Amino acid sequence: MTKQVLPLIEKIPQTILGFLESSPSYWSSSLSKTTQAHACILKSGAQNDGYISAKLIASYSNYSCFDDANLILQSIPDPNVYSFSSLIYALTKSKLYSQSLGVFSRMFSRGLIPDTHVLPNLFKVCAELSAFRAGKQIHCVACALGLDGDGFVQGSLFHMYMRCGKMGDARKLFDRMPERDVVTCSALLCGYARKGCLEEVVRVLSEMESSGIEPNVVSWNGILSGFNRSGCHKEAVVMFQKMHHQGFLPDEVAVSSVLPSVGDSGRLDIGRQIHGYVIKQGLLKDKCVISAMIDMYGKSGYVHGIIKLFEQFELMETGVCNACITGLSRNGLVDKALEMFKLFKEQKMELNVVSWTSIIAGCAQNGKDIEALELFREMQVAGVKPNRVTIPSMLPACGNIAALVHGRSAHGFAVRVHLLDDVHVGSALIDMYSKCGRINMSQVVFDMMPTKNLVCWNSLMSGYSMHGKAKEVMSIFESLVRTRLKPDFISFTSLLSACSQVGLTDEGWKYFGMMTEEYGIKPRLEHYSCMVSLLGRAGKLQEAYDLVRKMPLEPDSCVWGALLNSCRLQNNVDLAEIAAEKLFDLEPENPGSYVLLSNIYAAKGMWEEVDSIRNKMESLGMKKNPGCSWIQVKNKVYTLLAGDKSLPQIDQITEKMDEISKEMRKSGHLPNLDFALQDVDEQEQEQSLWGHSEKLAVVFGLLNTPEGTPLQVIKNLRICGDCHTVIKFISGYAGREIFVRDTNRFHHFKDGVCSCGDYW
Numbered sequence: 001m002t003k004q005v006l007p008l009i010e011k012i013p014q015t016i017l018g019f020l021e022s023s024p025s026y027w028s029s030s031l032s033k034t035t036q037a038h039a040c041i042l043k044s045g046a047q048n049d050g051y052i053s054a055k056l057i058a059s060y061s062n063y064s065c066f067d068d069a070n071l072i073l074q075s076i077p078d079p080n081v082y083s084f085s086s087l088i089y090a091l092t093k094s095k096l097y098s099q100s101l102g103v104f105s106r107m108f109s110r111g112l113i114p115d116t117h118v119l120p121n122l123f124k125v126c127a128e129l130s131a132f133r134a135g136k137q138i139h140c141v142a143c144a145l146g147l148d149g150d151g152f153v154q155g156s157l158f159h160m161y162m163r164c165g166k167m168g169d170a171r172k173l174f175d176r177m178p179e180r181d182v183v184t185c186s187a188l189l190c191g192y193a194r195k196g197c198l199e200e201v202v203r204v205l206s207e208m209e210s211s212g213i214e215p216n217v218v219s220w221n222g223i224l225s226g227f228n229r230s231g232c233h234k235e236a237v238v239m240f241q242k243m244h245h246q247g248f249l250p251d252e253v254a255v256s257s258v259l260p261s262v263g264d265s266g267r268l269d270i271g272r273q274i275h276g277y278v279i280k281q282g283l284l285k286d287k288c289v290i291s292a293m294i295d296m297y298g299k300s301g302y303v304h305g306i307i308k309l310f311e312q313f314e315l316m317e318t319g320v321c322n323a324c325i326t327g328l329s330r331n332g333l334v335d336k337a338l339e340m341f342k343l344f345k346e347q348k349m350e351l352n353v354v355s356w357t358s359i360i361a362g363c364a365q366n367g368k369d370i371e372a373l374e375l376f377r378e379m380q381v382a383g384v385k386p387n388r389v390t391i392p393s394m395l396p397a398c399g400n401i402a403a404l405v406h407g408r409s410a411h412g413f414a415v416r417v418h419l420l421d422d423v424h425v426g427s428a429l430i431d432m433y434s435k436c437g438r439i440n441m442s443q444v445v446f447d448m449m450p451t452k453n454l455v456c457w458n459s460l461m462s463g464y465s466m467h468g469k470a471k472e473v474m475s476i477f478e479s480l481v482r483t484r485l486k487p488d489f490i491s492f493t494s495l496l497s498a499c500s501q502v503g504l505t506d507e508g509w510k511y512f513g514m515m516t517e518e519y520g521i522k523p524r525l526e527h528y529s530c531m532v533s534l535l536g537r538a539g540k541l542q543e544a545y546d547l548v549r550k551m552p553l554e555p556d557s558c559v560w561g562a563l564l565n566s567c568r569l570q571n572n573v574d575l576a577e578i579a580a581e582k583l584f585d586l587e588p589e590n591p592g593s594y595v596l597l598s599n600i601y602a603a604k605g606m607w608e609e610v611d612s613i614r615n616k617m618e619s620l621g622m623k624k625n626p627g628c629s630w631i632q633v634k635n636k637v638y639t640l641l642a643g644d645k646s647l648p649q650i651d652q653i654t655e656k657m658d659e660i661s662k663e664m665r666k667s668g669h670l671p672n673l674d675f676a677l678q679d680v681d682e683q684e685q686e687q688s689l690w691g692h693s694e695k696l697a698v699v700f701g702l703l704n705t706p707e708g709t710p711l712q713v714i715k716n717l718r719i720c721g722d723c724h725t726v727i728k729f730i731s732g733y734a735g736r737e738i739f740v741r742d743t744n745r746f747h748h749f750k751d752g753v754c755s756c757g758d759y760w
Contacts, residue, residue: 058086061090114142158174227261271300298327360372388425407433421450468745505540532562573604698730724760
């Protein structure tokens, strides 16, 4: 306290003075006492004393009254370091880091020099904000003041560099430290592990050994966690083995940290060894260990291990249950996962957002799209709020079955809870709208996104490609090239697929060459498949076959399948037989190749060969996948199978089909019997054509929706030429927009015309 203010202090009641000298926790327990003290200080005229004002600032700050504290600081004509440091400390403690840095800036502009108490707080602030530049500047100030040798300053500065990921600066500071302890060394080890620097980790461990500093379990756990987080799974496994070989007994944290890496690196053998160690050490009761073990078995494809572990774990715990659901779904056992999830609900388990998201994602990824949408509805009814992971997990289900109403609902939810800034949500919405036939909405979502990553660009390109809009895909690609993002192999897959949809062979060859020459991307099998399809569909079958034979990679089923499909379009039996034989060898249990070759024979009237193929399928126990279409009517998705006569409205559907058939004949349209792939008379062939699932779905939609309403149909197989002709006619005759998505692309029928231009 200054000598000039001592007489004034004597006028302040002793209770107030005692209050000012009391502990901060006492101040913060009573705001009224702080305001009383402030009033007395103002009456006495002692408010300009730096010591008293600093005490008041600290008192108000500890009660989170930062505006009052700041006003006092501004009113002091000649504040000292302690006045500022009190507010800096309190703001930092309350995690108001930007404000804390602002107060320091004001302090420094007044020419006040920070001390060894202020500097550690400032470095903590910079670490939390990842404000490396500001931290570096404050470091320079500390060096100029000769305070950089202080132990507390060094420690906080070191951790600041670590948090900012500046391992080089952290290492320089570490090397200058006169005394190092296991805590500092452990932090350095963890930092290098997070960067994936195995050699540096080994070097620091060696330096610790030569300095007599022995790493502890925390050191090893930091290494394992760091490598796991950085995606260096093999390194994590190596260090775990090193830890064990050096005599350290891994605890539950170490085991939980390394198991994800074991699963990601596919080392099931090591995973089983760790399982044995866990049993010996009695760690099987730890829920984190069990969850990590189940996750590891799931990633390794060892389903038996998942089920066995779950049965052994006595406590039904949410994290363990979530790991089971994810593990089973990942391995295609979604029915088992659903059964388990139902059991959890029946037992009144506290299912969280991860639980619901896991089962929704599992259903969407395994063809259980309707179940995924129903679970999403149940989740909201249960009062569990979807998050930025849930929405992208369920949107694919909407796209898969063109459940546009559900997709729009999810979009609305994302808007309400401010999730549209998330690139994963945005990409999923772009994909969903394009698969639901609303490519214009995909563009709207893309345009509204504040930030876009490569996944967003690829999603939009893929959507336009699916709709056969090659010019738009090429334009988007040019826009992508002008950004700082670099196209990847997925970008070129969309480009080549778009060229294939409309027969742009010259452009296809240009982009195919550009991949390697300009971007250093080696063509993958999917790129060759697109090129084979492009050439084959354009009538250049021999050129397509030559490309297959000259491939530097071994052609897979997609490449040969593209050639076989092209043979179907061009009615080329010789090449079809070559491609089919290759497919029979590569996928002996896939009936699709047999069916496609059979159809090629049937289109040529080669009925003996058709019978031979069908007999072979029968002897192998194969069955043709039936044509299936989906249509959404009044928020419900209906499934229609080819030739299904058990539909509830089959009489009305048949009557409507007869009406359309008569109108088509009046207009000169006759059935294309080339697509009636049965050796029966003409009338039966025509009837079989009208039994195709996409026709059933469209007519079902006409009967059950208001006039003028757009119809949307999803087909599990490629749309046939006769159905294409019929649906074109219906779009003009009934005045409907009809969207049909088959396995190849989208067809948008309107006013008797299709968006594909009859090239598909």
